[in-house]
Each structure stands twice: as structure tokens, then as C-alpha cells.
Amino acid sequence: MLVFNSEMHLLTFIFIVVEFGMLVFYQLPHYLAHTKDKSRLYYLILLSLLLVYNVTGGLFPDPAIPLPITLQNIIAYGSGFLMASYFPYFFYKTLALEKLRFHALYGVPLFLLLPYLVFFAGFYTFTEDLDATIKWGMIIPFFYSIFIMAAILRALRIKFRQEDRAGYPVHQWEALSIYCAVLPWVCMTIFSYLHISQWIEVLCTNLGFICTTAAFISHAVRKEKINRRRLEELSVARPSDEEFEQNLNRYNFSNREIEIIRLLRMGNSKQEISEKLFIATATVSRHVQNIHYKAEVGNRIELMRRLESSYPDK
Known part of the structure; x- marks a missing residue:
């Protein structure tokens, strides 16, 4: 079912x-x-790109729109390529998947964006042969999509193992949601090859986005709850403030680092600390890394245990 006498399917419009x-x-x-x-900024970009992809993919190509069909196809396919290209970067930044750094910064421009520019913005502009453009222009992106899907899944497994060892067990449904979120975007080249109908393509890609949203919200909430619970457990047998301050002096912490440690002890998140101290969240993260290094600990919980211990050097 189409809406507004356009080429847009009702499902796309919804x-x-x-x-x-x-x-x-x-x-x-x-x-x-x-x-x-x-x-949240990275998520906003993802959501905005998805909207552009849905609008252009839903409306184009349409002879009733006063734009050349060639240009409409270039825009429609361009939004799809851009969306698929951003996905690895989104995972790389929001989940801190260092294993994806090469793909996010170099692989995607070389194997996704460059083929689009060569074949769709170049070859198709001169030949206006869409079938030939798809046939040849999707070869490299197709094989690279399979490769990057494997890379994302491998990076996620490594990340999940690290979090599990750090005491943040990943729920199976959460891991499955993230895996399901990856698959539709990898399949976009297959959709193009097979000329899949609009509603199937939109349903798959948008359900993938919904899975991504649910998984990331759950991931963030779960880690925050675990951190707060651990800090509450530590506060039950908390030593006196005087003893805590004495332990702080055992390490070469700067005044700013001590200020951040005190806020961490109160259960503040990095975001909350950045707002209270009027500094960037990234700056807080760097200070926390330095604090962990000086105290020879791996996370906030270990830091609090070290500083609230009667024997902090052990």
C-alpha cells in the first residue's frame, strides 16, 4: 500500500x-x-541517517518528482551506502570496539564509499544503466560486507568476554539483539542485487535499528545498575573519611584527580562528574585512566576497595 500518491510504502511512512x-x-x-x-550524539547521527535513508528510499525513484531519475537513484543509493558505512563507526565509538578501528576509519571509505563514488556517482551518471551499475558496483561492497560482519561479531565477542571478566555479565538476549542489528545492514548489498521490494528492505533495516536501540539502552542501564550496587555494597563497611583521605595521600594523585575520586566515591557517573566540574566527559575519562594507572587497578570498584582498605598497598 502506497501513501500520498507516491512510491512510498505505508510501512516506510510509519x-x-x-x-x-x-x-x-x-x-x-x-x-x-x-x-x-x-x-547520544553518535546515536542521533545514526537515527538521522536512518530517516534520510527511509525518506529517499521510499520516495525515489518517482517520475512524478521534478528531479532526473538518474539523480534520484544516486541519492537513494547514496543514503543506503552512507547508512551502512556509518554503522561500523557507530559500534566502534559507542561500544569502544578497538578491533573495528581500521574498518571504521579506513576500510569503509575504501571498500564501501569509494565503489559508490566510482560506480554510482561516476559510471551510472554517464551510462544511466542502473542494472550494470548494481552488477559491477556492488561486487566489492558485497564481499566486504561479509568480511566486516565477521569482524563486528568477533569484536563483540571479545568485548563481551572482557566485560564478563570485569563483572558485567552480558545477557544472552542483549548479545543476540546486537548480532541481529548488524545483519540487515550487511544484507543491503544483497537486497540491491535481488531487487527486494521496498517494504521487506525497510522492515529488515528498521527492525535492525530497533534491536540496536534496545540493546544499547539495556547495556548502559545494566552497567550503571551494577556499578551503583557495588558502590552501595562498599559503602556499608566504609572506613572513616579521615582514613580514606589518608589513603589518598599514599598515591601521587593531582588535586583534580582527588576531586574526581571523591565524586566517584559518592556514586557519580563520568557524565555527572563532567557536569559538576564543568569539564568534558572525555577529560574525566582521561583523569580516571590516570587514577587507575597510579593506583594499579582496573576499574572503579577496585579503586574504591584499594582506597577504603586498611592496607591500601596490598
């Missing part, structure tokens, strides 16, 4: 309305209230 509402009435206001929250 997703656009829902996602536009999420962007304007929820995600954007939250980001404007916490502009130092980089993860």
Missing part, C-alpha cells in the same frame, strides 16, 4: 513518523540537555 518523533521529541532534547554525551 517508520519515518515514529523515528522522527523519537528524534525531535526525545533524543534531541536529551542531547541538548547533555551536549557532552558523545554516545
Whole structure:
């Protein structure tokens, strides 16, 4: 079923309305209230690209629109390539998947964006042969998509093992949601080859986005709950403030680092600390890394145990 006498399927239109509402009435206001929250910024970019992809993919190509069909196809495929290209970068930044650094910064431009520019923005512009453009222009992206899917899954498994060892067990449904979120974007080249109908393509890609949203929200909430619970457990048998301050002096902490440690002890997150001290969240993260290095600990919980111990050097 099409809407507004256009080429847009009703399902595409529904997703656009829902996602536009999420962007304007929820995600954007939250980001404007916490502009130092980089993860939300990356999510906003992802959501915006998805909206552009849905709009252009839903409307184009349409002879009734006063744009050349060639240009419409270039824009429509371009939004798909851009969306697929951003996905590895999104995972790399929001989940700190260092194993994806090469793909996010170099692999995607070389094996996804460059083929698009050569074949769709170049070859197709001169030949106007869309079938030939898809046939030859999708070869490299198709094989690279399979390769990068394996790379993302491998990076996720490593990340999950690290978090499990750090005491942040990953729920099976959460891991499955992230895996499911990856698959539709990798399949976009297959959709193009097989000329899959609009509603199937939109359903798959947008469900992948929903899986991504659910998984990342759950991931963040779960880690925050675990951290707060651990800090509460530590506070039960907390030594006196005088003893804690004495332990602080055993290490070569700067005044700013001591200030951050005190806020960490009170259960503040990095975002909350950045707001209270009027510094960037990234700056807080660097200070925390230095604190961990000086105290020879791996995380906040170990730090508190070390500083609240009667024998902090052990």
C-alpha cells in the first residue's frame, strides 16, 4: 500500500513518523540537555541517517518528482551506502570496539564509499544503466560486507568476554539483539542485487535499528545498575573519611584527580562528574585512566576497595 500518491510504502511512512518523533521529541532534547554525551550524539547521527535513508528510499525513484531519475537513484543509493558505512563507526565509538578501528576509519571509505563514488556517482551518471551499475558496483561492497560482519561479531565477542571478566555479565538476549542489528545492514548489498521490494528492505533495516536501540539502552542501564550496587555494597563497611583521605595521600594523585575520586566515591557517573566540574566527559575519562594507572587497578570498584582498605598497598 502506497501513501500520498507516491512510491512510498505505508510501512516506510510509519517508520519515518515514529523515528522522527523519537528524534525531535526525545533524543534531541536529551542531547541538548547533555551536549557532552558523545554516545547520544553518535546515536542521533545514526537515527538521522536512518530517516534520510527511509525518506529517499521510499520516495525515489518517482517520475512524478521534478528531479532526473538518474539523480534520484544516486541519492537513494547514496543514503543506503552512507547508512551502512556509518554503522561500523557507530559500534566502534559507542561500544569502544578497538578491533573495528581500521574498518571504521579506513576500510569503509575504501571498500564501501569509494565503489559508490566510482560506480554510482561516476559510471551510472554517464551510462544511466542502473542494472550494470548494481552488477559491477556492488561486487566489492558485497564481499566486504561479509568480511566486516565477521569482524563486528568477533569484536563483540571479545568485548563481551572482557566485560564478563570485569563483572558485567552480558545477557544472552542483549548479545543476540546486537548480532541481529548488524545483519540487515550487511544484507543491503544483497537486497540491491535481488531487487527486494521496498517494504521487506525497510522492515529488515528498521527492525535492525530497533534491536540496536534496545540493546544499547539495556547495556548502559545494566552497567550503571551494577556499578551503583557495588558502590552501595562498599559503602556499608566504609572506613572513616579521615582514613580514606589518608589513603589518598599514599598515591601521587593531582588535586583534580582527588576531586574526581571523591565524586566517584559518592556514586557519580563520568557524565555527572563532567557536569559538576564543568569539564568534558572525555577529560574525566582521561583523569580516571590516570587514577587507575597510579593506583594499579582496573576499574572503579577496585579503586574504591584499594582506597577504603586498611592496607591500601596490598
